[in-house]
Amino acid sequence: MAVWLSRRLGILYSKIYHKFRAEAFTSRDLAELVGKTGAARIALLRLRKAGAVYVHEKRAGGWFYRLADPDVYILSLAGALRNIEKIPQQRYCRLVGIFSVELLKANVGVRSLILFGSVARGNAKKDSDVDVLVVSDMFKSLGEAVDRLVEVEYSPRVIQELEWLENNGVYTHLSFHPISSATLRKHPPIILDVVDEGIVVVDDGTYMKEARIIKAKMKTLGAARIWLAENEWVWVLKPDAKVGEVIEL
Numbered sequence: 499m500a501v502w503l504s505r506r507l508g509i510l511y512s513k514i515y516h517k518f519r520a521e522a523f524t525s526r527d528l529a530e531l532v533g534k535t536g537a538a539r540i541a542l543l544r545l546r547k548a549g550a551v552y553v554h555e556k557r558a559g560g561w562f563y564r565l566a567d568p569d570v571y572i573l574s575l576a577g578a579l580r581n582i583e584k585i586p587q588q589r590y591c592r593l594v595g596i597f598s599v600e601l602l603k604a605n606v607g608v609r610s611l612i613l614f615g616s617v618a619r620g621n622a623k624k625d626s627d628v629d630v631l632v633v634s635d636m637f638k639s640l641g642e643a644v645d646r647l648v649e650v651e652y653s654p655r656v657i658q659e660l661e662w663l664e665n666n667g668v669y670t671h672l673s674f675h676p677i678s679s680a681t682l683r684k685h686p687p688i689i690l691d692v693v694d695e696g697i698v699v700v701d702d703g704t705y706m707k708e709a710r711i712i713k714a715k716m717k718t719l720g721a722a723r724i725w726l727a728e729n730e731w732v733w734v735l736k737p738d739a740k741v742g743e744v745i746e747l
Contacts, residue, residue: 500549500566500574500583510541511550514565520592520662522554522562549574552588570595578602581697585613586620589668590628593659597630597672598699600653606646607636609679610705612696619695621728627673631692633704635678643676679704685712685747690733694723715747 503511513531514523529538542563545551550571554562566574566582570592573579582595594613601608615629616622637643650656651672663670675688682689682704693709693716715721719736726732735745 499580500571501547502575503545503548503550507541507544507548507550511545511565514551515568518565520564520567520659522564522666524560524562526560528563546583549583552583552591554589564592567592567596567599569599573599573602578700580699580701582699584697585617587617587622589663590617590622590670593628593656593663593670593672594630594699596655596659597650600650600656601632601647602700604646604650606650607634608700609633609635609702610682610698611700612692612698612705614692614696615673616729618697622670624667625669627671629673629675630699631688631696631705632674632676633679633682634676635680637676637678640676644674647672647674647676682708690716690721690723690747712747719745 510531514528517523517531518527525535525538525542528542529535532538532541542551546553546563550566552564552566554564556562570579570582574582574595579595579598582591582598585591585594594617598611601611610631610633612631613629614631616626617628632643632647634643637646656672660671677686685708689708689712693712696709698705716735720738721733721735722737724732724734735747736743739745
């Protein structure tokens, strides 16, 4: 959860933004701004805990970090966005955050946005896509939903982030899974994966209400996810099910 920065850290955040914007930086770069290596390390730790800085990756020169986008950070403080900093592989944090901000700006009636798949699990490769479940009741068809979501993906700020990632060896894109709240209440098969591994980024309560129901039913049934390989699995909804038995979530 993002938290407010102290005045001193807020000033440092502004200085980092002024110098680096979306570019990656190291603790040594931060030490140059602060003036002391020890103070820089403490500041970096506190900025990370506040959700204002993400760990991008480790390179030959050490760990590289990126600043949280200001719009993303502010909306996280306001509670409009959640859990961005909890994405295990934080190289995707800025992309997910910026896309979420642009999606909210697009006024497409987003009720829930859930990150799932390999990025949510923390085992994404550098060419993995970013899976997002988008719950909205404004789309008249699947085609319209995909078109509107692609428009958001092609917005300048999202494209800029995708290009930055590509230039730094991360060849990703967004993979949309739009559904209505009515469809969500029917508990489609994909929801099993989402409930098991999903990270809630936006939610007005629509998703969490159904997630609680599904989790309770899964527990009662004894449902289990059986992994066959790193990215291959099957769901066994009821281990003691009889032949011909109908199982509903």
